[in-house]
Amino acid sequence: MATAVRLSLAPVAAIAHLSSSSAGRIRASSVMATTTSTPAVIVGGGRVGRMLQSLGDGRDVLVGRGQPVPAEFEGPILVCTRNDDLEAVLASTPPSRWNDLVFFQNGMLEPWLESKGLGDADQVLAYFAVSKLGEDPVDGKTDTNPEGLTAAYGKWASAVAARLHGGGLSCKVLEKEAFQKQMLEKLIWISAFMLVGARHPGATIGVVEKEYRSEVASLIAELASAAAAEKQLTFEEGMEDRLCAYSRAVAHFPTAVKEFKWRNGYFYSLSEKALAGGRSDPCPLHTAWLKELRII
Structure with missing residues (x-):
């Protein structure tokens, strides 16, 4: 029997809230899925968790505050809490179900996942946004990636992608190396733009991209080089352009260095x-x- 642990069910941190000029708003309630959605346990009753539930067919189980994840439920477990709540999520999940966990969190999860024996866990890199509880999601697309940036990896990746596609949202299914590269790019983006912005009080993401491009470009190159050497991989050409294109899509975002352990803390380590x-x-x-x- 899993121990009930008090969970903070705030929405997934740092999910991009995209401007209407660069992203399409999708009415989840009016878009019918073309295939039957795989029922899931959804951990977290915030904006993202509720949105994912709305894309299901009524068979999902929403796990709320202090509730254990059911051991007998077959299917993916979509984890939509803040990064700092992940320990509580694991404590509330029977170990026999850990291989069904699908993590929607941003940032560098790898060291934490590996410390729990979950180095090959399913993950979703979410570029969609839900600005308020119950509102329709906004899909994230940029001028360099008009097909959308959201990506999923793992055994439940296709089920997650089908759920999102059924709601009119984009989602690519990637293999491990391709997903890791895209995850690292987003980590580099948030670490670089937030740090440069913090050096210039009041600067938004858009201001950083327009007025402090040389600073952020230097930092992107430095962090990318360090990540590539550490992970022994090669990024695709044009990272700076891709990250700046994404920044134009979220130009109104404020900047601040937050969740250090999961973001800039990786590069400092x-x-x-x-x-x-x-x-x-x-x-x-x-x-x-x-x-x-x-x-x-």
Whole structure:
């Protein structure tokens, strides 16, 4: 019997809220799915969790505050809580169901997942937005990626994509390496743009992209190089252009360095590891600006 743990059911952190000029609003209630939705357990009754439930066919189970995840329910477990609530989610989920967890969180989850024996867990990189509880979702598309950026990985990826497609939202199903690259790009985006913006009080994402392009470009290049070396992968050409295109889609977003452990903290950990090993800092600009803002 799983232990009931109090969960904070705030919506998934840092999901992009896209402007109407660059993204289409989808009326989930008026779009009929072309295939039967795979029933799911949905953990988190916030904006994203409720939206995903609205795209189902009525057979989903919504897990609320303090409720355990049912052991006997077959199907995906869509985790739509804040990153800091993940420990509580695991504690409320029977270990026999852990391989059905699908994580919708942003940021660098890999170290945490690996520490729990979940290194190959299903994940969704969500670029859609739900501005208020009960409102229709807005799909995220940019001028460099008009097909949409949302992506899913893992054994339940096709089921998640089908659910989103049924609601008129885009979602690609990717293999591990392709998903990891896209996840890292979004991590680089949020770490770079938020840090540069924090250096210029009041700057929105759009202001950073327009007025501080050289600063953010230098930081993007530095973080991308460090991530590529650490993960031994090669990013596709044109990352700066892709990330700036996304920034134009969310130009009204405010900037602030938040959820350090899950975002900028990953790159700072690479710096700490290198320095401890007698090597040079792979992210000197990032480290200097974190110190400038007294974040470290």
